[in-house]
Amino acid sequence: MGVLHLDGLAAACGQHVAELVRGPRGHVVRAHEPAGHGGADAQAAPLSAAGIRALVILAAMVILLATGVVPPVVAGLLAAGAMILSNVVTLSAAYRSISWTTVILVGGMLPLSTAIEHTGTADLLVHGLTGLLGNAAPHVILLAICVITMVLGQVISNMVTALIVAPVALALAAELGISPIPLLMVVTVSAAASFLTPIATPANMMVMGAAGYRFGDYWKLGLPLLLLFLAVAVFLVPVIWPF
Numbered sequence: 001m002g003v004l005h006l007d008g009l010a011a012a013c014g015q016h017v018a019e020l021v022r023g024p025r026g027h028v029v030r031a032h033e034p035a036g037h038g039g040a041d042a043q044a045a046p047l048s049a050a051g052i053r054a055l056v057i058l059a060a061m062v063i064l065l066a067t068g069v070v071p072p073v074v075a076g077l078l079a080a081g082a083m084i085l086s087n088v089v090t091l092s093a094a095y096r097s098i099s100w101t102t103v104i105l106v107g108g109m110l111p112l113s114t115a116i117e118h119t120g121t122a123d124l125l126v127h128g129l130t131g132l133l134g135n136a137a138p139h140v141i142l143l144a145i146c147v148i149t150m151v152l153g154q155v156i157s158n159m160v161t162a163l164i165v166a167p168v169a170l171a172l173a174a175e176l177g178i179s180p181i182p183l184l185m186v187v188t189v190s191a192a193a194s195f196l197t198p199i200a201t202p203a204n205m206m207v208m209g210a211a212g213y214r215f216g217d218y219w220k221l222g223l224p225l226l227l228l229f230l231a232v233a234v235f236l237v238p239v240i241w242p243f
Contacts, residue, residue, distance in 0.1 A: 050088045057082045125168050130175055138178060138243050139234055142186050145169055146233045149190035150226060154197045162191040182241040186233045193229035195222030 061079035064070055070078070083089050089097075115121070133141060145165065153161040165187050173180035194200030196218055198208045204218065 050086075053086045054083065054088045057086065057088070125171075127175075129168075129172060138176075138182075139238065141172070141176070142182065142234050142238065143230075145172075145183060145186050146190045146230055149187055150193050150230070153191050153194045154200050156200075158191040158194040158201055161194075162187055165191070178243045179241070182238050182243055185237045185241050189229055189233040189237060193226045195225045 057079050060082075061075050064075035064078070065072055080094065084091055084094055129141075129144060133144060145168075149161055149165045152164065166184060169183040169187050170180050173183050194204070198204045198213070198215060198218060207213065
């Protein structure tokens with residue numbers, strides 16, 4: 001859960017980091033409430049010492065995550081603790097930034113994922129997919145998993161989507177006698193393609209108010225990116241992780 005709420009913690013750091021955008025000459029541009037139909041007024045402010053400490057902590061966390069020196073949860077908790085100990089954010093502000101709705105949602109979906117796997121629901125879905133696809137080529141099966149994952153990922157959390165679809169992908173691989181690795185990687189890539197709605201990921205929602213985006217704005221760049229992710233999942237993943 002430590003990594004899960006780093007977005008919320010970052011939003012509390014430096015007053016409203018979710019509303020801060022890097023500007024020229026080492027300054028920070030703070031976006032205010034949208035004026036009129038969607039733009040945002042901005043004013044330059046010097047990058048404070050707390051902001052520099054936050055950037056250093058963020059860089060250290062990214063290095064820990066990239067090198068795998070410690071588990072991701074540990075890296076997130078260390079970064080969160082460092083933010084508090086270095087006075088970048090107060091303990092009360094960090095506590096208020098936690099999205100308890102997300103905590104409860106993910107906490108509830110974890111046992112749901114296990115239930116899907118152990119109650120036969122995954123097998124039922126697999127038999128339906130195999131009956132629908134017949135003797136289709138493995139790439140068609142990957143395409144079907146991509147579509148299911150991407151559709152779900154636009155309306156519910158991408159993390160929850162992966163938890164729901166992963167057991168189905170595992171059971172489908174066992175049914176077809178192929179390696180589960182490419183199917184799970186396809187689930188990973190497809191779940192990350194949550195670009196079409198602001199509710200798909202916390203990051204999408206965080207930038208919506210600061211930038212003055214509307215719900216329909218996410219389609220403009222999101223759809224080409226989603227198609228790119230679809231092509232990568234269907235054609236590139238099997239090359240790196242063969243069936």
